[in-house]
Amino acid sequence: MKIEQYTKEFAYNIKLAYPVILGMLGHTLIGIVDNYMVGNLGSxxxxxxxxxxxxxxxxxxxxxGFSTAITPLVAEADAExxxxxxxxxxxHGLLLCTVLGVSLFVITVLSKQLMYFMDQPKAVVLLAAPYIDWVAFSLIPVVMYQGYKQFSDGLSLTKYSMYSIILTNIVHVFFNYVLIYGFWFFPKLGVTGAALGTVISRIxxxxxxxxxxxxxAVMKKYFKNFTFKEIKKSIIKKIVALGVPSAMQMLFEVTLFTAAIWLSGSLGKNSQAANQIALILASSTFMVAMGLSVTAMIRVGHSRGVADYKNLIIVARSIFLLxxxxEALFALIFVVFHNFLPHLFxxxxxxxxxxxxxxxxxxTSKLLLIAAIFQISDGIQVVVLGALRGLQDVKVPMYITFVAYWIVGFPISFYLGKYTDLKAVGIWIGLLAGLTAAALFLYIRFVRLTKKLVAQHTDKEV
Structure with missing residues (x-):
């Protein structure tokens, strides 16, 4: 196949992806603002x-992760x-997201006691506890928002989450500033002020x-006549069957990065602070790949809905290439500016x-050099995962991500971080290994699955 088959899809891919990317960057910006403003208080x-x-x-x-089940189902129904x-x-998706948000809030508040058994600096734990109490409450509106977002994404109306996030960040910056530092009649609350600013903005x-x-005009008809009488067990089961493995996929990756935070914390507050800065920067560039992942989910889901599997492969590969x-461009930026970027925080x-x-x-400068390398692996694994979700293939990818992150990645992070002189750098080498393994095996899964679908569809036509 000629490269032009893929590059001609770039324009539409970008049109769908850029609002998602800006919306996700807006999510990340909430964390960046917290870190920037709190960083001025001290390490x-x-x-x-x-x-x-x-x-x-x-x-x-x-x-x-759970909410992503809504997008391919809506995209398929839209194609039909x-x-x-x-x-x-x-x-059904919005109801399930609301229930899940409340459940996650309760579980997170209860689980904060784990901090006292994690070999973290005492001064850090004392400040983190009240922060968790408040920000945990914001999980309810966050997961509800995801229900709305994934629905509109499924209809290829990706701009609405972008508009919402832009407005949210304006609210967040204002309340963070006045509540962290104290301004006018607002009290100076420090870390707790950052938590309250996040809660208000997410509501x-x-x-x-x-x-x-x-x-x-397009979506308002779907908001009418909601009643609990219409809730059906069969639809709930269908969303849960897609949502739970998708949630586990995302959880396995995030827990690997969370483990990196905890391992860095056991090395001292400066290692933990460096890890956080590098993670924020890497997460910011990762949002571009996440936007393309959503694009893959939408377009693959739509092609699946009309059973056009040959075009599905072309579309998916165009997104992978993009x-x-x-991500290669971001890797170059990290290499060139690895000594400068930490100063910003x-x-x-x-x-x-x-x-x-x-x-x-x-x-941080050393971690950014490793982050530059794993940009590409991270980008590949997330866009392929998006394509697989579009195919409603979630169980096998769940097992693949578990093996990649916890059988390959974490042992390397733990050993190199705790038992060698590499320390924080060793932790990130483990992250690189896990992401690369995930990218490789998820791509193999996609190739095998799509070949099988094309063959089956060809047999039916014959």
Whole structure:
């Protein structure tokens, strides 16, 4: 096949992906703003937010992963032009996301006691505990928002989550500033202020999303006549059957990165702070691949709905190629600016922080060189995973991601981080190994599955 077959799809891929990317960057920006504003208070406060968010990220991974089940089902129904199926999937999906959000809030608050058994610095744990209490509550609106977002993504209306996130970030910056530092009649709350700013902004995120979607000409018809009488066990089972393995896939990856945070914390607060800065930067570029992953889910799901498997392969490969090109560019940026980027997250003007800052910058710059390498592996694995979700293939990828991250990646991270002089750098080498294994085996799964689907469809036509 000629390369032009894939590159001609780039324009439509980007059109679908860029609002998703900007929306996801907006999500990440909430974390960046927290880290930037809290980082000015000191390295202990920055480490506390890092530790607190590690618990929140685990819960968010489950919620976001589960909600991705909605997109391929809606995309398939949209290809079939089945409005009833679209509406039913939306209502059931939103209900399940709300219940899951409440459950995750309760579980996260209860699980914070684990911090006291994790060999973390005492000063960091004391600041992280109240932060977790507040930010955990924001899991309810976050997972509800995902129900709305995945529904609109399935209809290829990807701009609404972008608009919502832009408005959310304006709210977040305002409340973070006044509640962290104290301004006008607002009290100076430090780390707790960052948590409250996040809670308020995420509640508004759902409000914005609901309003924008309900007043859209295409989507408003799906908001009418919701009743619990229409809830069917068969539809719930279908969403759960796709959602639970998808949640596990995301959980396995996020827990690997969370383990990296905890392992870094056991090496000291500066290693943990360096890990957090590198993770925020790597997560920001990863959002581009995540946007392309959603595009793969939408377009593959749509092609599956019309049973056009040959075009499905072309579309998927075009997205894979686009992801490799963009992640390679980000890798180059990390290599060129690895000594400069850490400065953006630290208060370089405080004499009391000079020694800590110098050590954090040294560690972070090394981590960014490894992050540059795993950009490509990370990009490939997430876009292929999106394509597999579009095919509604979730169980085998769940097993693949478990093996890649926890049989390959984590043992390497643990050994190199705890028992060699590589320390934080060794932890990230383990991350690289896990992501590369996932990318390789998920791609093999996609190739085998699509070949089988093409062959079956050809036999039917004959």
């Amino acid at each position: 202990t406060e920055l480490a506390a937010v890092s530790l607190g968010n590690s618990f929140i990220f685990l819960a968010m991974a489950i919620g976001i 032009k089945n409005d009833k199926k679209i509406r039913t999937t939306f209502h 508004m995120m759902v409000v914005f999303m609901h309003y924008l979607m309900k007043h859209n 992801a490799i090109i963009t 630290l208060n370089m003007h405080d004499p009391a922080q000079v020694l800590d800052n110098n050590e954090i910058i040294l560690i």
